[in-house]
Amino acid sequence: MRALARKGKSAMVRLYRGYDRRKARTAPPPSTRRIRILLLHAHGMGGTIRTVFNLAGHLADEHEVEIVSVLKEAEQPFFPVDPRVTFRYLDDRLNPGHDPVRAMLSKLPSRLIPKEESAYHRFNLWTDLKLARFIRSLDDGVLMATRPGLNLAVAQLAPPGVITIGQEHVALATQPEPVQELIKWRYRRLDALVTLTKADLKDYQDTLKKAPRKLVRIPNAVPPMSGEVSKLDAKVAVAVGRMTRIKGFHRLITAWETVAQAHPDWKLRIFGAGPQEENLARQIAEAGLEGKVELPGPTTDVGAELEKASIYVMSSRHEGFPMTILEAMAKGLAIVSFNSPHGPKEMIKNEADGLLVKPRTNANLAAAIIRVIEDEQLRRDLAAGALEKAEKYDVHVIGQKWDKLLADLLTHREARYRRQVAARQPASPTAT
Structure with missing residues (x-):
């Protein structure tokens, strides 16, 4: 039976290729x-x-x-x-x-x-x-x-x-x-x-x-965005993405427990929606981070939300070439990202236009965020470098x-x- 199916498939492939050859002559x-x-x-x-x-x-x-x-x-x-x-x-x-x-x-x-x-x-x-x-x-x-x-x-x-x-x-x-x-x-x-x-x-x-x-x-x-470049004076960090396991937002929330202890006046906003949204909301409640970590849902105006922040955080396990990093660079934010293969590693020059976190642990992520919060000059230097890097990705x-x-x-x-x-x-x- 399988041999007959294979023969039928081979015949279909030959017929299909013959049709393409005839179509090529009149294309x-x-x-x-x-x-x-x-x-x-x-x-x-x-x-x-x-x-x-x-x-x-x-x-x-x-x-x-x-x-x-x-x-x-x-x-x-x-x-x-x-x-x-x-x-x-x-x-x-x-x-x-x-x-x-x-x-x-x-x-x-x-x-x-x-x-x-x-x-x-x-x-x-x-x-x-x-x-x-x-x-x-x-x-x-x-x-x-x-x-x-x-x-x-x-x-x-x-x-x-x-x-x-x-x-x-x-x-x-x-x-x-x-x-x-x-x-x-x-x-x-x-x-x-x-x-x-x-x-x-x-x-x-x-x-x-x-x-x-x-x-x-x-x-x-870099896509077109509304608003101006961030003034870097808001005590806000943001993350953006579909709420799936691979984005690592659960790890970011865990890291923010440490950040919130050191800097309770800073806030984390994670924009997006997806299958992990309920789990993340439950994690925030169980960690006692209400008011310190927010899940505002998806936004059609990414530029406006980035403008109101000072730090962008990327916690993904894997990324191709994340648009959100480009958007954050174009808005002049200080970027902290796991040293994920391909995208972030290739887009960010460590200590020049962002911080790459390696090894990729929650503790190291928290430490990098705290470093950017506490060192205003570093924050502004990283943001300036990000703006310069974004020009290479102009549409x-x-x-x-x-x-x-x-x-x-x-x-x-x-x-x-x-x-x-x-x-x-x-x-x-x-x-x-």
Whole structure:
């Protein structure tokens, strides 16, 4: 039975590849005029969504940009987005209708997304169908995906006339082994793979059996924010992020017990929401930190909240390239962060534009925060260094890197297209 299934799958693959070869012969000239960016849930509030919106706004200066959201689970985007950017939703779960096929397929697990992908539970056979139909419907332009499951789907399904780009917002080393195995073989079909950090770029260079034509590092850019630079006179430290275990907010609260004992007039505010929110609230109550640690919930105006603080704290176990550190730098805060691999370690120069805490213990985190509280000159020096560092991540600086990548990919595709057209021309008769 398994042998028969394998033969059936091989036949489908041969049929699929043959169709692509035929489609390649009639594909229009390559173009970057239209750019489509795949997101899991464009109306969510994660860092990936915020940075994609920021990038989309820049690209809209020269391109038609559409954000394609696999899911729609909220009426409006949480983050502001450039009005020139359009949206499409593949699975509108707010208004599912009464389609019996949809109802049936939505109950069946995804076969397109690997089970080990962290968002696997958000997909099902209906989203597989909608995603595959969308990808296969394209003839030209650029299709960019923003997480491993979507990158793998694009690499597998994109028609030959589409320029494909995979973006990685999470370090390769943190991916489950089965996902890494798929990445090794499928990512070579992409035209480009973009990482956020130099460390992750090296990991991909060392891991991929055959790399995409372009394997480059382009970090996130600082998004536009309201308000002014912090005056550094508020006795407030902030942290921002989705309330999941990996963000380490439980460790930050434990560290703040020590901080509060030494400096009871200082306050910690943790902005965000997520599955750990109730646990964190309970931890605050049990530690007697009410009034000293606050959970105000998510905020759409990060800039205003950063402006009202003096210290930004990052307590994550792992980070790709955290937008919140960039935002805190651009607001001139003194940053204290665990020396997490990739992101914080690469973004912060210790003692110059932030403090990197190593070993990553709660006691060391508390000691670093207390040091910044008690040494005002250090606090202001770190903040000044952070402001200077943020200039390197200005949207126009980072945007130019994306402009160059798109231009390079188009040049390569145009040359290949001309060769294919020339090869299809009948040979001229030999003069006698």
